[in-house]
Amino acid sequence: xxxxxxxxxxxxxxxxxxxxxxxxxxxxxxxxxxxxxxxxxxxxxxxxxxxxxxxxxxxxxxxxxxxxxxxxxxxxxxxxxxxxxxxxxxxxxxxxxxxxxxxxxxxxxxxxx
Amino acid sequence: xxxxxxxxxxxxxxxxxxxxxxxxxxxxxxxxxxxxxxxxxxxxxxxxxxxxxxxxxxxxxxxxxxxxxxxxxxxxxxxxxxxxxxxxxxxxxxxxxxxxxxxxxxxxxx
Numbered sequence: 001x002x003x004x005x006x007x008x009x010x011x012x013x014x015x016x017x018x019x020x021x022x023x024x025x026x027x028x029x030x031x032x033x034x035x036x037x038x039x040x041x042x043x044x045x046x047x048x049x050x051x052x053x054x055x056x057x058x059x060x061x062x063x064x065x066x067x068x069x070x071x072x073x074x075x076x077x078x079x080x081x082x083x084x085x086x087x088x089x090x091x092x093x094x095x096x097x098x099x100x101x102x103x104x105x106x107x108x109x110x111x112x113x
Numbered sequence: 114x115x116x117x118x119x120x121x122x123x124x125x126x127x128x129x130x131x132x133x134x135x136x137x138x139x140x141x142x143x144x145x146x147x148x149x150x151x152x153x154x155x156x157x158x159x160x161x162x163x164x165x166x167x168x169x170x171x172x173x174x175x176x177x178x179x180x181x182x183x184x185x186x187x188x189x190x191x192x193x194x195x196x197x198x199x200x201x202x203x204x205x206x207x208x209x210x211x212x213x214x215x216x217x218x219x220x221x222x223x
Binding site (some may be wrong): 004023031033040041042043045046048050056058090092099100101102103104105106 | 157162198210
């Protein structure tokens with residue numbers, strides 16, 4: 001089944017404790033992206049990647065890191081999480097040249113206390 | 114500019130009614146316009162996309178873009194309880210990036 005998977009789905013952590021949210025897609029898509037979704041603010045892009053080893057900042061990159069060493073994986077790293085990073089996170093992927101057709105993962109609900 | 118504005122107010126309609134959702138955008142360079150549907154506790158899924166102005170129909174769903182007024186619309190005919198979800202408009206800009214509206218929660222009452 002073609003899909004985007006994220007792990008973990010739920011995470012509660014404490015301020016300053018480094019964490020990684022994994023994202024993997026099995027559709028051989030070149031484009032991958034991370035979003036956060038907050039009430040009243042909608043979906044905002046954190047980082048995106050057009051292909052392996054190519055990453056770019058989105059609208060809200062502060063406090064996040066990403067890497068794209070393999071085509072299928074695009075992990076999101078929070079080096080020192082803070083409470084304002086409590087949010088619902090989505091990973092998405094799309095075929096090259098069709099970024100309008102993004103396939104989203106199921107989401108990761110992160111709480112930072 | 115990359116803003117897509119969507120009035121996030123919830124919308125409740127009786128089953129069988131027509132649902133009408135609207136967004137506006139600010140950048141005349143936007144070319145692709147999308148509607149995503151998001152069920153509770155799920156990721157968004159692409160419903161439809163249109164390129165430039167015009168209408169596009171898919172079953173009970175019609176997407177409309179009016180570039181002269183920078184207006185994006187989605188109509189759902191014969192609405193069903195299974196259409197209850199949040200609907201997000203979006204536009205493609207820059208280097209293959211999406212700008213999303215804040216979403217409209219739609220509740221179809223049986």
